[in-house]
Amino acid sequence: MTRTSTPPGTNLARRNLLLGAGLSALPGARWAFAQQAAPAPGPRKTITVGGRRARVIDIHSHCYIPGSAKTIAAADVAAQANPAENAPVAKSLTIGDARIAQMDARGIDVGVLSVNQYWWYAAASPDDAARFIRYQDEGLRAIVDRHPGRFAFLSSPALQHPALAAQQLEYAVKNLGARGASVGGHVNGRVPSGPEFDVFWAKAQELDVPVFMHPGGAENVVRPGALDGRGDLVNVVGNPLETTMFATRMIFDGTLDRFPRLKVILAHGGGYLASYLGRTDVACAVRPNAKCANKRSASEYFRDQLYVDSMVFSAEGLRHLVATCGADHVVYGSDMPYNWPETADIVAAAAFLPEQERLAILGGNLERLLRLPG
Numbered sequence: 001m002t003r004t005s006t007p008p009g010t011n012l013a014r015r016n017l018l019l020g021a022g023l024s025a026l027p028g029a030r031w032a033f034a035q036q037a038a039p040a041p042g043p044r045k046t047i048t049v050g051g052r053r054a055r056v057i058d059i060h061s062h063c064y065i066p067g068s069a070k071t072i073a074a075a076d077v078a079a080q081a082n083p084a085e086n087a088p089v090a091k092s093l094t095i096g097d098a099r100i101a102q103m104d105a106r107g108i109d110v111g112v113l114s115v116n117q118y119w120w121y122a123a124a125s126p127d128d129a130a131r132f133i134r135y136q137d138e139g140l141r142a143i144v145d146r147h148p149g150r151f152a153f154l155s156s157p158a159l160q161h162p163a164l165a166a167q168q169l170e171y172a173v174k175n176l177g178a179r180g181a182s183v184g185g186h187v188n189g190r191v192p193s194g195p196e197f198d199v200f201w202a203k204a205q206e207l208d209v210p211v212f213m214h215p216g217g218a219e220n221v222v223r224p225g226a227l228d229g230r231g232d233l234v235n236v237v238g239n240p241l242e243t244t245m246f247a248t249r250m251i252f253d254g255t256l257d258r259f260p261r262l263k264v265i266l267a268h269g270g271g272y273l274a275s276y277l278g279r280t281d282v283a284c285a286v287r288p289n290a291k292c293a294n295k296r297s298a299s300e301y302f303r304d305q306l307y308v309d310s311m312v313f314s315a316e317g318l319r320h321l322v323a324t325c326g327a328d329h330v331v332y333g334s335d336m337p338y339n340w341p342e343t344a345d346i347v348a349a350a351a352f353l354p355e356q357e358r359l360a361i362l363g364g365n366l367e368r369l370l371r372l373p374g
Contacts, residue, residue: 045107047348047362050355055363056344057372058103059212059265060309060333061111061151064093065139068115071131072123082117092337095143099337100150106342108334109363110372113140114154114182116214121160121187129158133168141176152372154182154212159192159200166203173207179370180209185246186220193246193253201259210263210307210369215242215271243271247306248280254293256305263305263369265331269317270308274324277302302329307369309333310343310361318343319352327357331365 047054069081083090092098095113103111115136123129133155140153155172157165172178181204185191192200204211217227217238227233243266250256250264266273273280281299284292294301302308302325311333312318321330332344347353347361367374 042105044104047107047344049348049358049362052355052359054107054344054348054359055110055367055374056108056332057110057112057363057366057370058108058334058336059112059331059366060214060267060311060335061113062093062335062337063095063099063113063115063140063143064090065115065136066090066094068132068136068139071135072120072128074123074125074128077120077123077128080119080122082119095147095151100147102336103150106334106336107344108336110150110152111334111336112152112154112179112212112366112370113143114212114214115140115156116182116184116212116216118156118159118184118216120158121184123158123160126158126161126164129161129164130168133158134171137168137172137176137178140178144177152177152179152370154178154180156182157200159183159187159197162192162197162200165200169200169203169209170207173209178209179372180204180211182212182214185213185215185218185242189220191220191246191249191253193249193255198255198258201255201262205259205262208261210265212265212267213243213246214267215239215246218242218245221245240268240271243268244273247271247273248298251280251294251298251301252284252290252292254295256301257293257295260305263307265307265309265369267309267311267333269310269312269321270302270306270325273298274302274308274321277324299324302326307331307365310347311335311340313341313343313346315346315350315352318346318350322353322357322361327353327360328365330361331369332362 047056064083069078069085072078120129120132137155144151144153155169155178157168159165169181217234218241221241227238247266256262277299281297284290307329308321308325309331312321344362347358350358
């Protein structure tokens with residue numbers, strides 16, 4: 001069931017509770033959301049493949065720009081800020097020496113920063129949306145400047161205003177040095193695969209920059225409360241579900257065909273889609289009511305337009321991703337600062353892959369996609 005009539009702030013307020021003071025009261029949320037303690041400064045870990053030093057580039061690096069919510073005049077929208085300004089999670093998401101120490105301890109050379117809670121999609125005022133994104137993007141640029149060579153960033157445009165989002169992306173890329181965009185899996189309940197969002201996708205294609213899609217718990221797909229309870233299912237089930245719905249809509253609605261040079265990077269290993277692609281591949285042929293707009297089979301898009309990050313946490317998961325998507329369409333992601341298991345070591349040790357493919361997944365693919373200096 002897809003919900004499109006829920007007031008924009010309803011689910012966002014609930015998510016803020018989970019990420020803020022209410023977090024400690026939920027045992028199931030502890031694993032996915034607990035932040036890593038900053039390691040003591042020490043030697044920088046080096047990840048090698050076959051005796052060669054790997055350059056490790058992380059597409060999945062969360063962050064926060066303090067003070068950003070203050071740029072929004074609408075009090076009801078600003079109140080939904082996620083994280084709240086003084087919440088503990090805000091501190092761990094603010095980039096400084098602690099993040100550098102975390103990266104060094106894990107052997108990450110470059111973190112590609114993005115702000116991706118997307119609560120600002122509720123901002124109906126274009127002026128609010130414009131001020132907020134400009135402040136946020138300039139804050140990201142300042143981080144890159146303070147730590148030369150350690151960070152790049154993605155803009156997170158106000159996709160509820162597609163034409164404005166296109167302008168924001170162009171400004172961020174051309175004036176601030178953004179390497180692409182970050183978007184949510186839905187905009188106030190609607191997957192952004194319809195023609196009203198084409199102006200944004202067209203701009204991303206024109207600029208030849210990738211778009212990183214990060215989910216927020218599948219609030220657009222599941223009924224309220226369905227993922228409550230043990231296991232932190234909002235994260236563990238909801239996030240990959242939202243990604244699956246987003247990517248499937250982008251395929252079946254013909255969005256990827258309308259923009260054949262568009263490149264989209266899907267978080268969390270591409271959700272469930274890459275692991276159950278056979279059913280999606282045949283749907284248009286065997287389901288009489290499918291009404292598909294895509295021109296190719298679903299699996300073909302994973303060979304040129306869709307990319308996935310490495311967050312599958314096992315050698316077998318990695319092997320399957322590569323078999324489905326190709327080694328050139330898998331990129332390293334950490335989900336930093338959250339305490340998910342490290343995947344760089346799994347990639348580096350993956351003897352079933354040629355050394356060159358392991359080096360590409362760890363950093364070479366993103367170096368090429370984001371046009372990062374060597």
